Amino acid sequence: MAGLLLSIALFGAGAAGALIFANHGRWTTYAGVGGVVAGCAVGIVPALRAALGGPVESIHAGWAVPYGSFFLRLDALSGFFLLPVFAICPLAAIYGAGYLEAFRPKKSLAPPWFLFNLLAASMAMVIVARNGLLFLAAWEMMALSSLFLVTFEDEKEEVRRAGWIYLVASHAGTAFLFALFILLGRAHGSLDFDRFDASAGTGLLFALALIGFGTKAGFVPLHVWLPQAHPAAPSHVSAVMSAVMINTGIYGLLRVFTLIGPLPAWCGWLLCVVGILSALTGALHALAQRDLKRLLAYSSVENAGIIALGIGVGLIGIASKSPLVACAGFAGGLLHLLNHSLFKSLLFLTAGAVVHGSHTRDLDRLGGLLKRMPVTGVLFAVGAVAVSALPPLNGLIGEFLVYLASLRGIAEFDGGGLTVLVSAFAALAAAGGFAAVAFAKAFGIAFLGHPRSESAEHARDPGWTMLAPATVLAAACALAGSFGARLVAAIAPLIASITGMPDAKSYLSGAANAVAHVAFVGGALAGISLVVMAARSRLLAGRKVRSALTWDCGYYRPAPRMQYTGSSFVQPLTAAFAAVLGTRIRVIEPRGLFPSDASLTTEARDPYQDRLFASLFGAIGRGLSMLRPLQQGLVQLYVLYIAITLIALLLWQFA
């Protein structure tokens, strides 16, 4: 616990240092990065020990705020969720040092480094806080520090807009958390987590947690802020938000589940339905995007859905008293969360390198980057294979366990649980197919073929500060894919504490064995590929191997503009799913014998935002505008309001 407090103190020192050295050139960066790296290095040791099932430590101190207390606890669940915070933040910070360097002549770098340290500290605080008020304070600090990081480039209209949407969404979500904690703490008049009880009704508490925490995790239809806010931030912040901050929503859900005890079966079903909806919607929208970083953000929605599916399947397993389904479901969800943190941060960091090198995020203006940015290209390819859950990398491990849990349920269960599980199984398959399309597009259109614009033509690999963190993450993806079975065994104590099944390790042994087989086949896959490659080179040695133009039906001068674009690549699917995607296509058709202009523009819109939330917030806005006469701008009037309020309060108190 002392290590954890020291780590948070180091974040604080980093934040202070960034402000103190604000006018000392690079020193503000050194202080900011130093704080994050030192804090994480100190914190990861106790986090790892706790995650592997070490002793639970806690601190309980008073706090002058009513109902508040300085109550921290580090158990297996907290330790597990701290791991991505402490592993990803330092890598993102080192990357950020290189990424933000380009802004130094124009902007002060003190605020982003101050806020980045604050963000890391508040995420760690959220995960260890055990008092409602302390938790909400940390939650709010996390939301605000990330908000001001998102709006770093606030001279851009779309960034300001994304910031507003993010601010509204995160506070709407937090409102549900206030209600949740008030209901949980009502019976004992305390907001300490260990005094909480479920007297308000498990179903209501579950629903509040699902909405409040689901907003942060990006569950559909509460996700609309995510594809706006995550891409607008500087890329190292996008990586932390998509790969780490989403996890705090999942953490909140799991923490509430462990606090309110056994849940009725329909909670698992509802979470599965939310997961199915998020996985399918996220994957379909991801493939329709033209903006590389927005594609990645929608993919985070998809992966949050897969994590929710794993937890939902686990809940169904608990409700159906099937330990095999329960343990494999939770293990799948949690391992996918860990793996998602690795490959999604890798993808955002490499996408940031693309933006850095080519100054555009529009896939239809990129192309041919693999020859211009060879290192970035290989690293992005690793991330793309991992996120598409293809063997032999780590993306498959967690998903495989979720599949396995639902298959087990498909073989054993009857009734409603069976329907939900088979839908989950088919939805995972379909979402997997769509994700593969999305990332074949992201890598294929951006990195392969010819450059589609002048700026893509001149893109170059960034410096080592930006490449090294991504390289570490790519290696981690390969390692986690090879040693998946070890990971399953390692989180057995955590699964035991979540499911309340002390024998989780033995229930998971079959799943671990299957994952070991998957890794073995992955190894064989790599080996056979090398053998085939070698055989091919041998065959070609000494034969005539020529280079020529790409075959285009005998056409003599192929040009970059003739290539398939990203939008045309996904057209069969965007056309088939036009009803749910809301892709806008504007065509100006060529007219006459000698047409002078013709054009086609595609734009991927989010129908949840356009139809659901736009009309909802429009109605709220119209309703509130009726209150506008209250605002007259006269000081006397506001004094009158205060007086009326005071009198009303006095009457209420004494009447």
Add this chain to the structure above:
Amino acid sequence: MKPQSAFPLLLAIALAPMVQGIINRTKAIVAGRAGQPLMQPYLDLAKLLRKGAVYSETASWVFRTAPAVGLSAIICAGALIPFAAFPSLTHFGGDLVLLGYLLALGRFAIVLGALDTGSSFEGMGASREIAFAALAEAPLFLALAAIVRETGSLSLTPALGAVSINVWNHAAPSMCLTIGALLIVFLTENARIPVDDPTTHLELTMIHEVMVLDHSGPDFAIVQYSAALKMWFLGAIIVAIAVPWHVGNALADAACALAGIAALGIVTGLIEASMARLRLLRVPTLLLTAAMLSALAFVMVAK
């Protein structure tokens, strides 16, 4: 791992291109032509392996690696599929999921290889191939889920081995629906009519063929051979469900299954000889039908 568990993979490696020969021969006979020799696909592969290669100036290492990764993924997928009474090389709970993802990896590699050439034709083929394959995932997984539900096994070898006459006796309708769904997936994954026409002459209407337009020599041989293996393995799954007789003698069972594969080749040939390719816009509807068939099959075994 017993020595005979290598048999399904070795058999596939030796005989896979033959299915193509059977399909072509069937089409020729229906059309009243003599047709190519049955062994023609082998001769084509041998010829390609003897040639040099031409690479596009646009292409990078992705184009050169893609065929090898594609072949390797298909071979690994084949290591999970049993043949008649012979178990697969490796089997474990949930291996059918890995099968789906290995097929996806092979496709992912070839699609990236196609995009690497910067050709709009190959982009077009890649776009169609990966879109239709994505839509074929759900019917494939649902059909396998129906088999899992019926047999209670989570692994292909025991699950397909458990599909016996008994199973057919009490679940014949859902087995038929499963086979129907898998047949549509089989035709889609292997780029056959009614989804794709392998003998079409216009690049604009092709799917798989146009995607591999720039591969030549040994690379093209690898691509063609991977396609043959994929057809064999998906066919072996259909045959395992459709031919449920177990005589007891492993070799007799294997002969039955081989006859089944030949019959599947003839059926594919007859389908190609008797109907035209669907319009591309209609293919998603066909795959949706397959998903509905397999969902119905699942509902009927779930009871």
